[in-house]
Every structure is written in C-alpha cells, then in structure tokens.
Amino acid sequence: MSASSQIPVPAHxxxxxxxxxxxxxxxxxxxxxxxxxxxSFLRGDHPFLSSALKHPSxxxxxxxxxxxxxxxxxxxxxxxxxxxxxxxPQDFFDQSEExxxxxxxxxxxxxxxxxxxxxxSRKEENAFAHKIYSGAPCFAVxxxxxxxxxxxxxxxxxxxxxxxxxLSFFQTRIVTTFTPDEAAIYAQARALTDWNNRNTxxxxxxxxxxxxxxxxxxxxxxxxxxxxxxxxxxxxxxxTTRTTLSNLCxxxxxxxxxxxxxxxxxxxxxxxxxxxxxxxxxxTLAGFIEPAESIEDAVRxxxxxxAGVTLSRVxxxxxxxxxxxANLMIGAIAQVADPAHEKINLEHDPELEDxxxxxxxxxxxxxxxxxxxxxxxxxxxxxxxxKLPPPTAIANQLIRAAISKDYFHYEEKTxxx
Ligand SMILES: [Zn+2]
Numbered sequence: 001m002s003a004s005s006q007i008p009v010p011a012h013x014x015x016x017x018x019x020x021x022x023x024x025x026x027x028x029x030x031x032x033x034x035x036x037x038x039x040s041f042l043r044g045d046h047p048f049l050s051s052a053l054k055h056p057s058x059x060x061x062x063x064x065x066x067x068x069x070x071x072x073x074x075x076x077x078x079x080x081x082x083x084x085x086x087x088x089p090q091d092f093f094d095q096s097e098e099x100x101x102x103x104x105x106x107x108x109x110x111x112x113x114x115x116x117x118x119x120x121s122r123k124e125e126n127a128f129a130h131k132i133y134s135g136a137p138c139f140a141v142x143x144x145x146x147x148x149x150x151x152x153x154x155x156x157x158x159x160x161x162x163x164x165x166x167l168s169f170f171q172t173r174i175v176t177t178f179t180p181d182e183a184a185i186y187a188q189a190r191a192l193t194d195w196n197n198r199n200t201x202x203x204x205x206x207x208x209x210x211x212x213x214x215x216x217x218x219x220x221x222x223x224x225x226x227x228x229x230x231x232x233x234x235x236x237x238x239x240t241t242r243t244t245l246s247n248l249c250x251x252x253x254x255x256x257x258x259x260x261x262x263x264x265x266x267x268x269x270x271x272x273x274x275x276x277x278x279x280x281x282x283x284t285l286a287g288f289i290e291p292a293e294s295i296e297d298a299v300r301x302x303x304x305x306x307a308g309v310t311l312s313r314v315x316x317x318x319x320x321x322x323x324x325x326a327n328l329m330i331g332a333i334a335q336v337a338d339p340a341h342e343k344i345n346l347e348h349d350p351e352l353e354d355x356x357x358x359x360x361x362x363x364x365x366x367x368x369x370x371x372x373x374x375x376x377x378x379x380x381x382x383x384x385x386x387k388l389p390p391p392t393a394i395a396n397q398l399i400r401a402a403i404s405k406d407y408f409h410y411e412e413k414t415x416x417x
Pocket of ligand 1: 203206
C-alpha cells in the first residue's frame with residue numbers, strides 16, 4: 001500500500017476554494033472521513049431503526065472484546081442479521097424508547113447493538129431507503145460473552161460459527177491495515193462499544209443505566225421493576241441527572257494535542273521518544289488538553305513541560321479520531337521564535353526518554369524509508385537512523401507538513417492568485 005492510499009481522500013480535500021488557496025489542502029487523517037452518514041437525528045426513531053435492522057442489505061460490524069471480526073488483517077467482515085439472530089432479537093426496536101425506559105428492569109440484560117448510520121458508498125439496487133436517505137444500514141454488535149446465561153451462550157455460538165467460517169477476531173493493539181473507509185467504520189464501532197461497556201452505571205447516583213438513542217446515549221431510568229421484587233417502591237431514589245434537560249450520559253471524547261515543532265530558522269524539527277518506543281523511533285510531542293485550557297495553551301504547556309522548549313505561534317493543522325479509547329488528536333504545527341528558546345530540558349516532566357532537534361534532510365529520509373508502526377519494522381530500504389510513525393498516524397502527517405515548503409511559504413503561492 002502506498003503512503004497516500006493509507007489516508008482518506010474525500011472530495012472536499014481536493015476541492016478548490018478561497019480558503020483552500022489561502023491555507024492549503026485539508027488533511028483527512030486515518031480513522032476519519034467515514035463513508036457512513038450517521039443520521040444522528042434518526043437515532044430515537046424506532047420504526048426507522050427497526051426497518052433498518054431487518055433490511056437485507058444491512059451490515060454488522062462484529063466486535064469481541066473490541067477486536068473486530070475480519071476476513072484477513074486487511075479486511076473487515078460485515079455480518080448479516082441471520083448470523084446474529086441468536087443474540088439480537090428481531091423486535092429489538094419494536095417498542096418506543098419511552099416504553100423501554102418505562103419498562104426498565106435492571107435484572108434484564110441487553111446485547112449491545114449500536115446504529116452507526118447508512119453506508120452511502122453502498123447504494124446497490126435494493127439499497128435501504130428512508131425518506132431522502134439511502135445506503136446500507138450499518139450497526140455494531142458486541143459478541144463478547146456477557147449478560148444473561150442465554151445471551152452468553154448465544155454470543156459463544158456466534159463466535160464459534162464465525163470462526164468455523166475461517167473468520168477471525170483481529171487481535172492487534174492499533175489497526176493500521178484496513179482501508180481508510182473500513183478504519184473509520186471500525187473506529188466508530190469500537191469507540192461507542194467501549195464507551196457503553198464502561199458506562200453501565202450512572203455517574204451521579206451509582207445505579208445501573210440503560211442504553212438509548214441506538215447505543216449513543218445512556219439514561220438513568222426513574223423506575224426499576226427489580227426494586228418491586230425486593231419490597232421497595234418501583235421509583236428509584238432521586239437523581240439530579242433526571243431533573244435537568246441533560247438527563248442523559250453522552251459518549252466522551254478526550255481532546256489531546258499533538259504537535260510538530262519547527263526551529264526558529266525553519267530547518268529543524270523537534271521530536272521526542274518515550275521508553276516504550278523501539279530503538280531510533282521518534283515522534284511528535286503529545287498530551288491531554290486540561291480543563292480551562294485552549295488548544296494553543298495546551299500545545300505550549302506540553303512542549304515546555306516535556307522538552308523545555310518555549311513556543312511562539314501555534315497553528316492547528318488537522319485532527320484525528322483515535323478510538324483507543326476515546327481521544328481526538330488535535331494536530332498542530334508550532335514554531336520557536338527565538339533560537340534561545342530551543343534549548344532542550346528534559347528535567348521538568350520525566351515523560352520523555354529523549355527529545356532532539358532533527359535536520360529536515362534526516363526527517364525527509366526517515367519519512368521516505370524509515371516509517372513503521374510500533375509493532376513492526378520499517379521496509380527493506382531502511383539503512384539505520386531515524387524511524388518515524390506511519391502515514392496512518394497524524395504524527396506522520398504533521399511532520400510532513402512541518403517540513404513542506406508549501407506549508408511555510410503560502411504567500412508565494414497566493415501572490416499568483
Ligand atoms: Zn442516576
């Protein structure tokens with residue numbers, strides 16, 4: 001696979017506009033730019049979800065302990081409803097959301113079924129259509145054996161049936177082998193499944209929650225039929241999540257900054273490495289954005305804390321959803337204004353084992369022949385020296401941009417307008 005085919009190229013990134021002439025082409029990173037139209041406004045519409053669940057074109061991304069079901073490490077397997085019917089009852093969405101909340105009984109367990117949206121890249125002749133929207137409905141199903149005994153045995157049966165077809169649950173720390181479209185679909189399925197699994201109890205009152213909105217929200221129901229069985233009133237104790245407008249728990253996204261830092265003269269790039277990286281492998285600096293901090297503040301703080309370098313201008317370049325478990329990597333390019341601010345000091349925060357300024361020429365060569373993910377090595381052309389993350393990582397795209405003349409000399413380009 002060539003470097004460019006590993007990241008998405010949606011039409012808008014190539015389209016000419018005043019903004020694209022001023023700021024350059026937009027970078028769409030791996031795990032973003034899904035072919036799925038999420039149709040978030042239809043997630044509470046159970047008649048819509050019910051017909052989507054039963055349509056013959058509907059495809060299911062199947063996860064077992066978050067590992068995706070695949071034909072090969074490079075290809076996601078989309079299951080059909082028939083293959084999952086033991087676990088997912090056909091009437092899953094036949095009751096309205098309101099009725100489901102009213103009938104809540106914490107003794108019952110439900111399989112995790114999440115509506116991801118309509119895959120608009122699959123508009124076959126008999127595609128599913130609802131009003132003006134059409135495509136293949138896409139759901140994520142968690143087949144990790146859990147819940148009631150019946151559910152556990154259904155999940156185990158599905159796992160062994162899938163494996164007997166030669167399919168397997170792809171065990172890897174970070175997926176980098178799927179096509180950009182499938183990577184984005186998997187990212188959405190993984191992030192939402194993981195969030196549902198981690199939020200089965202209300203963060204305010206501690207009682208169990210119920211998944212609603214097709215798996216994209218969780219609610220703390222006001223009643224629980226299980227209480228009656230123990231002689232308590234059906235109403236649960238008051239929970240402040242029910243008295244306000246936001247009586248729901250929403251999936252979280254944790255913003256993280258990641259930055260390629262350029263020296264004052266524009267000829268060197270600051271990279272760092274942690275102890276867990278393979279030898280010679282360096283990357284851009286990164287860290288979580290803290291409460292009450294702007295993206296630019298977080299970039300300047302992280303780079304100073306980890307490397308002792310003081311930054312001036314910070315420009316946001318692109319972003320990358322990172323479903324491990326719920327990050328949004330906000331990629332920036334930043335520059336030091338004064339050579340005196342380039343001095344590296346690793347003594348503030350011991351997070352990095354090393355940080356170094358690399359000449360642009362060395363970085364260019366590493367981008368050409370020395371990239372690999374953390375678990376594999378670079379290609380046969382690699383002759384030693386600097387190793388960098390692969391194109392599927394936003395770090396790679398940021399480093400590319402930071403050493404690109406196009407990025408730093410837009411004035412020359414715009415003068416031709
Ligand atoms: Zn609650």
